[in-house]
Amino acid sequence: MQRIILFISIISIIFSESGHNHNHSHENEFGIAIGIVPGHEDEGDNIGLHLHYVKGIGEHNEFGIGISIETIFDEHKHNSISILGTYHFENGFTIAYAPGILFAEHDGETEEEFTQHFEFYYEFELEHFHVGPQIDIGFEDNETHYMLGLHFGIDF
Secondary structure: OHHHHHHHHHHHHHHOOOOOOOOOOOOEEEEEEEEEEOOHHHOOOEEEEEEEEEEEEOOOOOEEEEEEEEEEEOOOOEEEEEEEEEEEOOOOEEEEEEEEEEEEEEOOEEEEEEEEEEEEEEOEEEOOEEEEEEEEEEEOOOOEEEEEEEEEEEEO
């Protein structure tokens, strides 16, 4: 049921303002997202924080590449660093893929493993700033987590 709701939400965001043109350049973007990570590591709800820098690529900077840092404020000290690739649709919707390395503490030891994140967000423009809803999905070896939150960005 959660996957159906997630799918419907993503589709709704994609088509919500298809007639609205987004004109900011995305030449450089610094972004931050903060949200709730429900049920991570069977601990209940935790706060998640995501920071990224993206350099636009292409004639209109539809594509972007950058670096991403994510943390979940839980007892396992869940932190990751990733290479980030983005695509900005003309309607304000953005998708991102971020493969990287997860650093998590278990039983007093820091473990490292491969991680990958998918991010989906919609941008409401305010001059060189943008804000909107964001959904992150993270995949590790034995776990999948979600973050539902707000994305804030600065284009420069």
